[in-house]
Amino acid sequence: MILTTTLSVEGRTITRYHGIVFGEVISGVDVIKDFAAGLSNFFGGRSNTYEAELMNARTEALAELEQRASALGADAVVGIDVDYEVLGANNGMLMVTVSGTAVSLDEIAGP
Template identity: 50%
Template sequence: MIIATTPEVAEGRVSRTLGVVSGEAIIGAHIFRDLFAGITNIIGGRAGGYERALREARDIALKEMQDEASRLGADAVIGVDLDYETLGPDGSMLMVTAAGTAVKLGA
């Protein structure tokens, strides 16, 4: 399945719009990841634990979106948008949402 942020894809013209599809992932920040991120902030560098968590959450959200599109019989999801939010009273949860339009492609 083709996943694109663009409104069109080179693989074919949109012949039918099937609807909006989405996927979400919420991941809690781990106490040790928070500790090491704090150290990284002090000494500089990248926060690898958070980067891995972001990638994992993004991959889950995209997979859920793709699965929903597949159930509709889509060939592609176009206009994909990714949103990142923190949740919870102390911002300890990360939510990633992927949304786009499921479509059938024609010649």
């Protein structure tokens, strides 16, 4: 499965549009992660705790998008957009949403 932010796949022709597909993940940030991130904020530097949580959520959302596109019979998802939001009373939840268009591509021409 090809996943791309571009609207086409170089060297390939889109032969069918299957529709828009989404992947969503909402991840909670617990007290220990909050504390560790607070220390990074206080002393300066990057928050590896939040960065790891963000990377995991994005990876899971892309995997869900790919699974949904595959279920439609798509070969690729083009025009992928990734959005991040914080939710909850204390902004304790991270939401990652990815969306794109599931498509079928022409066959790769052989030699």
